[in-house]
Amino acid sequence: MQTKMTELLGIEYPIMLAGMAYVAVPKLVAAVSNAGGLGMLNPVIYTPEGAREAIREVRSLTDKPFAVNITLLLPGARENAVVALEEKVPVINYSLGRADWIINAAHEYGGKVLGTIVMQRHARRSELDGADFLIVTGHEAAAHGGDISSLVLLPLARTWVNIPIIAAGGFSDGKGLAAALALGAEGISMGTRFMLSQESPTHDDFKQLCLQAAAEDTIYSDRVDGLPGRFLKTKMAEIMSRQTMVSPIKALSEAREISRMLKVPMWKLFFSGLKTRSVTGLARQAVGTGSLETAVEHGDVARGILPVGQVTGIINELPTCKEVIDLTVAEAEKVLEEMVAKLRS
Numbered sequence: 001m002q003t004k005m006t007e008l009l010g011i012e013y014p015i016m017l018a019g020m021a022y023v024a025v026p027k028l029v030a031a032v033s034n035a036g037g038l039g040m041l042n043p044v045i046y047t048p049e050g051a052r053e054a055i056r057e058v059r060s061l062t063d064k065p066f067a068v069n070i071t072l073l074l075p076g077a078r079e080n081a082v083v084a085l086e087e088k089v090p091v092i093n094y095s096l097g098r099a100d101w102i103i104n105a106a107h108e109y110g111g112k113v114l115g116t117i118v119m120q121r122h123a124r125r126s127e128l129d130g131a132d133f134l135i136v137t138g139h140e141a142a143a144h145g146g147d148i149s150s151l152v153l154l155p156l157a158r159t160w161v162n163i164p165i166i167a168a169g170g171f172s173d174g175k176g177l178a179a180a181l182a183l184g185a186e187g188i189s190m191g192t193r194f195m196l197s198q199e200s201p202t203h204d205d206f207k208q209l210c211l212q213a214a215a216e217d218t219i220y221s222d223r224v225d226g227l228p229g230r231f232l233k234t235k236m237a238e239i240m241s242r243q244t245m246v247s248p249i250k251a252l253s254e255a256r257e258i259s260r261m262l263k264v265p266m267w268k269l270f271f272s273g274l275k276t277r278s279v280t281g282l283a284r285q286a287v288g289t290g291s292l293e294t295a296v297e298h299g300d301v302a303r304g305i306l307p308v309g310q311v312t313g314i315i316n317e318l319p320t321c322k323e324v325i326d327l328t329v330a331e332a333e334k335v336l337e338e339m340v341a342k343l344r345s
């Protein structure tokens with residue numbers, strides 16, 4: 001199956017792993033790349049040296065192309081982007097910030113850059129800055145999808161820019177891939193689907209919760225980590241989505257933990273974050289990040305919070321990444337053939 005996505009990124013199938021904090025770690029990244037898709041590392045939990053080690057670990061597990069995800073709004077992101085550029089990572093995906101300097105530096109060594117967007121202003125900015133592709137994230141998505149659902153957002157995005165687009169938010173199988181191609185995308189990015197795979201490091205208790213969840217069992221709120229986002233409807237996510245204030249003690253203790261993990265002093269974390277966020281937004285971000293670690297690594301169902309997309313309602317099993325990709329491609333080809341036959345009959 002060939003599209004502009006496979007041609008430009010040098011991969012076999014037009015399917016990529018979304019950049020998920022705590023989840024998109026070297027083992028999962030390599031599993032997706034080795035299966036013919038594009039694996040993507042999320043280095044947000046690492047110091048710059050940790051990010052370099054993780055990139056090298058991916059390279060020790062696969063010789064196929066892979067990407068690194070950079071959420072520019074978050075502490076340590078710029079430093080990790082510099083490491084990814086120094087390591088000449090084949091594909092860099094950025095979001096929530098100005099990335100002309102990343103795009104220029106990646107293009108110098110032949111790297112490709114994908115900008116993640118949910119709205120017209122950011123799409124135009126990314127195209128003007130020279131991004132090669134856009135990842136267009138619909139409302140159905142886990143974490144920070146925008147206000148518009150994929151069915152409407154994808155054709156709209158095609159009118160906003162001339163660069164190719166990759167669909168994200170609500171895709172988990174071949175029917176979704178066929179639909180994304182029909183809506184003008186060159187392929188799909190999947191988060192929830194790969195988070196629910198054998199190679200995903202997500203704690204099994206949370207995987208089982210997601211398998212049992214219905215499409216309605218997610219919450220979309222800006223009170224969980226300070227940005228509008230979608231999360232599995234756990235007890236903690238429900239409490240946080242209702243609370244107007246964040247406990248300063250909890251925020252401080254989570255921020256201290258992030259500061260320790262990223263080896264970024266507290267004052268720097270606070271002042272760099274304040275450039276783009278309010279104090280409450282920063283406090284929510286600290287609590288949200290801590291709760292994500294609690295979910296993925298410790299499987300604490302009472303206290304953890306996990307970004308999950310509405311597709312959780314149609315995912316019922318835990319295949320390997322290779323099975324996900326092979327089944328998605330085979331089903332998309334079958335569906336597309338059946339559509340043609342249906343129109344001719």
Ligand SMILES: Cc1cc2nc3c(=O)[nH]c(=O)nc-3n(C[C@H](O)[C@H](O)[C@H](O)COP(=O)(O)O)c2cc1C
Binds near residue numbers: 044171192311
């Ligand atoms: C467990 C999990 C963690 C995520 N963490 C991040 C993150 O740290 N940064 C980010 O930009 N997106 C994050 N996302 C969102 C994905 O990048 C992607 O946009 C989303 O999963 C696409 O929707 P889907 O889940 O319907 O495939 C996360 C998603 C999941 C499921």
